[in-house]
Amino acid sequence: MTTLGEKAVALAQDLIRCASVTPRDEGALQVLIEPLEKARFTCDRLTFSEEGTPDVDNLVARLGDGPPHLCFAGHTDVVPPGDKALWTHPPFAAEIADGVLYGRGASDMKGAIACFVTAALDYSKSKGREIEGTISLLITGDEEGPSINGTPKVLRWMEQKGLKPDHCIVGEPSNSTKLGEAIKIGRRGSLNGRLTVTGQQGHVAIPHLAANPIKGLVQALAKLYDTPLDYGSAHFSPSNLEVTSIDVGNPATNVIPASAEARFNIRFNDRQRPDGLHTLLQEEITQALAGMELSFKIDFEPPGQAFFTEPGPLDALLSEAVSEITGLTPTLSTDGGTSDARHIKDYCPVVEFGLTTETIHKADENVKISDLEQLTAIYRRFIERYFDNFAGAPDGR
Structure with a gap:
């Protein structure tokens, strides 16, 4: 293993040993601050x-000044380990066995943070002086949580301080099975809702004196399933609605209930907006319940916004670095769930590239040591290419 790879693995182990389940930090940010401050960040x-x-602890670390400004973003918070009896290696021990590092956050995404921090430190050391531009690291402890006191507020702080990035890479796991398969240039948005249909309670033997909300709920859901939201776009698959629960809360078998509800999630592409989906669902359900003596309401949670970055120099330079290190040509992907890139897109072009998704959020979450070594090399090569390409440009782009 290369010296650079060894440093990334050691840093990943130190991070994993911090049991930073959202929103706790448990020393994770200090693990990063110590080597960064020694390197003049x-x-x-x-x-x-x-x-x-x-409350959420976050970190902004930066070196240099002015454009071009390259930001690496990520989160040190992790999901709970669940039943520890299901782990063959303790979730916060950071044990290595047969070339694999085990631990909560190994892939999502302490491993990638260790890689891009190590790459940034090595680049700064290689220059022996102030770099021509700015490297920054935006690290939050709130990505796996409500994402309120993390990245959105850090970005506003950065903008107020004149530290708005020109480009950003989020180190989220972006590859399904093999490092180098994909760069994410977008992700669908997420909208959770609850549909409540209200009727008239009554006896099942005299249904004409009641109005069964379950019948209306089933009819409404069938229409939503049968009506495509869209047929996809140039870079995104079709938006999709899935019902996640149906609840009546009726313990009696001879009573028609007064109301019934269903919860659903919509993963939407760049052809949709939350307010437009609100209107569409209202119209579809109104049609489905026409002629029935029923009423309904839909309650929506705050949406997770979609993000999309037009293919351009950022993903092109990253693709070159990926190909050079892995021999693969990554596809430009928009699948998967939401991430903090949805906040960053409002400030600068952003893409995601990190480890694999095979074991994230599972017992025995792990990452291959060889993947950590390669990812560090990819980030290091990309940084070099980035500043060679953008340094001297009037606006850093």
């Missing part, structure tokens, strides 16, 4: 609060 530890949500 300015580190700002930012704690944000909001009523009804937990």
